[in-house]
Amino acid sequence: MNIFESFRIALRALNANKVRSILTMLGVIIGVAAVILLVAIGTGVQKEVTGSIEGLGSNLVFAFPGNIEESGAGGPGGTITKQFTIEDADLIDRRLGPDEIVVPVIQAAATLKVGNREMRTTVAAGNEYSGEVFAADYVDGRGYRRSEVQAASRVVILGSRVRDQLFPLRDPIGETVDVNGQRFTVIGHVASQGGSLTGDQDNQVFMPVTTAQRLLGTTDISIIIIKAADPENVNSVQAQVERILKPRFGEEFSVFTQAQTLGILSDLLGTLTVMLAGIAGISLLVGGIGIMNIMLVSVSERTREIGIRKAVGAKTYDILSQFVIEAVMLSVAGGVIGIVLGWVGSAALSTVVPTEITPWAVALAFLFSAGVGIFFGVYPAYRASRLDPIEALRYE
Amino acid sequence: MVENNDSVAAMCLDARVVLEARDVSKCYTLDEIEVHALRGVDLQICEGQMLSIMGPSGSGKSTLMHIIGLLDHPSNGSVTVEGEDVSDMEPNELAAVRNQRIGFVFQAFNLLARTSAQANVELPLIYSGLGGAERARKAREALERVGLGDRLGHLPSQLSGGQQQRVAIARALVTEPSIVLADEPTGNLDSRSGMEVMQILQDLNDQGITVVLVTHDPLVAKHARRVVHLADGRIVEEEIVKERYIARDRLAALSTEEAHR
Numbered sequence: 001m002n003i004f005e006s007f008r009i010a011l012r013a014l015n016a017n018k019v020r021s022i023l024t025m026l027g028v029i030i031g032v033a034a035v036i037l038l039v040a041i042g043t044g045v046q047k048e049v050t051g052s053i054e055g056l057g058s059n060l061v062f063a064f065p066g067n068i069e070e071s072g073a074g075g076p077g078g079t080i081t082k083q084f085t086i087e088d089a090d091l092i093d094r095r096l097g098p099d100e101i102v103v104p105v106i107q108a109a110a111t112l113k114v115g116n117r118e119m120r121t122t123v124a125a126g127n128e129y130s131g132e133v134f135a136a137d138y139v140d141g142r143g144y145r146r147s148e149v150q151a152a153s154r155v156v157i158l159g160s161r162v163r164d165q166l167f168p169l170r171d172p173i174g175e176t177v178d179v180n181g182q183r184f185t186v187i188g189h190v191a192s193q194g195g196s197l198t199g200d201q202d203n204q205v206f207m208p209v210t211t212a213q214r215l216l217g218t219t220d221i222s223i224i225i226i227k228a229a230d231p232e233n234v235n236s237v238q239a240q241v242e243r244i245l246k247p248r249f250g251e252e253f254s255v256f257t258q259a260q261t262l263g264i265l266s267d268l269l270g271t272l273t274v275m276l277a278g279i280a281g282i283s284l285l286v287g288g289i290g291i292m293n294i295m296l297v298s299v300s301e302r303t304r305e306i307g308i309r310k311a312v313g314a315k316t317y318d319i320l321s322q323f324v325i326e327a328v329m330l331s332v333a334g335g336v337i338g339i340v341l342g343w344v345g346s347a348a349l350s351t352v353v354p355t356e357i358t359p360w361a362v363a364l365a366f367l368f369s370a371g372v373g374i375f376f377g378v379y380p381a382y383r384a385s386r387l388d389p390i391e392a393l394r395y396e
Numbered sequence: 397m398v399e400n401n402d403s404v405a406a407m408c409l410d411a412r413v414v415l416e417a418r419d420v421s422k423c424y425t426l427d428e429i430e431v432h433a434l435r436g437v438d439l440q441i442c443e444g445q446m447l448s449i450m451g452p453s454g455s456g457k458s459t460l461m462h463i464i465g466l467l468d469h470p471s472n473g474s475v476t477v478e479g480e481d482v483s484d485m486e487p488n489e490l491a492a493v494r495n496q497r498i499g500f501v502f503q504a505f506n507l508l509a510r511t512s513a514q515a516n517v518e519l520p521l522i523y524s525g526l527g528g529a530e531r532a533r534k535a536r537e538a539l540e541r542v543g544l545g546d547r548l549g550h551l552p553s554q555l556s557g558g559q560q561q562r563v564a565i566a567r568a569l570v571t572e573p574s575i576v577l578a579d580e581p582t583g584n585l586d587s588r589s590g591m592e593v594m595q596i597l598q599d600l601n602d603q604g605i606t607v608v609l610v611t612h613d614p615l616v617a618k619h620a621r622r623v624v625h626l627a628d629g630r631i632v633e634e635e636i637v638k639e640r641y642i643a644r645d646r647l648a649a650l651s652t653e654e655a656h657r
Contacts, residue, residue, distance in 0.1 A: 005522060016510035301509070308506050311467055312520040312567065313495020315488040389494075390467040393506065 010325035025334035031287030032338025035365035042273030044354035083220035099229035113178035125212030141188025152210035295376035307392030327377025331370035420473035448617035451626035499568025503580035558589025595643035
């Protein structure tokens, strides 16, 4: 009997058992699609976030309060005993000289209100050089000026989603917004930027750091960002900043270059990807168990089928080739459909979450699902094919 | 071989021995208890014969049929098909012998589910390596022979029990085997369908095909010319049927009876 005949037998058998065939394929499809999709999300988010930091330029140095290396990759917040103030930023500015730009930054949550529309956002505050570090692309209006920083003016710049939500139909420039109960004037709004180091930039509002301090009732600032004039100099700038802060803070501060920050964030986001991959792995396992179940449940019927085929003259090779071809066709078809679904799904999701298809995830998911499908399709058949025909016929 | 042929002459007169069992025993363990299904059975089946193997349940008659049909192997003794000893054959060689020389009819039909009558009948021909067109033609012919020429595309679930058994008979004879083995072929059928099946088997025998019936039912057994009685794994009696039942006559009688009612 030739291979084409084996294919025809396998096709006939698949066609005669459509429900079983479809359920088996479904297991493979779900496993493959889930892995591709979840890993695509993990990778996509990681790429986008690190990309947005890289986009800021390679000449940035970040000073954080607290000893991040000791408190671990969890970042600031663990063992902060002393916060930075504006004076610290001014000191760094004076000591570094005129070529380097220093921006004290505050980040805090706030409630915005316009009329009866209300939303929770993040306030990101800096000085007049903020535009150098927060890459801002103005749709309309302007950034705040030095005078407004000095005077702690109540001016605010809206992120794109804040604008869409609070001023859906009108131009916000010159309008007033209620921030934590205080009245602010909108002086500009910026284009959509996507996610970033500091979270979703579109869901932020920007204001002078002094205004933010007054609004929040604090003299602290969150971090200090320094932009070196020459990217070559970041390491020397980092060393200088460390020397400047050391007398005041001892070991309770951390200074990172952009590259180091990227490394820390990559680790963090890598953990996220691993976690998503873990969830995907569980779907793969569940899909695999589903395939196994269907294959094992149908063993008794199939064992009788094998008995019948052997009684009328099928050789061991005939039986095995039929079952191998059946299992391979189901698994490969399911795998291909799963890949297509995962692909289409990632494309559809990319309007909401950044996604990127990873070849190893595709390969792993496909090989695992197909492997499970083929093994549980072939192994019981292999055992049945070795029985005496009468034992296979009697199998209950 | 020479000695073998002598004994053939003794038993079968002029006819050839199609199938021979020599001192066949079968012993297996069931729940740690040794069961002797067969204890030294000698049996010769001659070409053109219609033979019944009869016995109560547990007498070993099905086991004997499975062994002479090469579906099972004996614990002891040998089986010869058309003069060829099959005792030492590989499973694949046995498959080829079953495929070319033996046809089976089972009590439970054993058709492939969700597969058309025609495809079921084609099955043995696929494994004998016949081309598609030839296969289809032979399967159609076989189904026509059992009166199912108009049911080629029907699935087993769309056929009555009697029709399913006739599909199974068509599958058994499509390879033009030397012998057809039928294990309780009427066991799952009503009496009319049973008679129809017996009629087909008798017709086949009249056309020269050797038929072996395995049954516990004396009525069915009497359709054969020769009956071998089995009890506790041994042949206890052999008889030549004196008043053989002819299924065609009994069917006709049944129809008249129904017409009068």
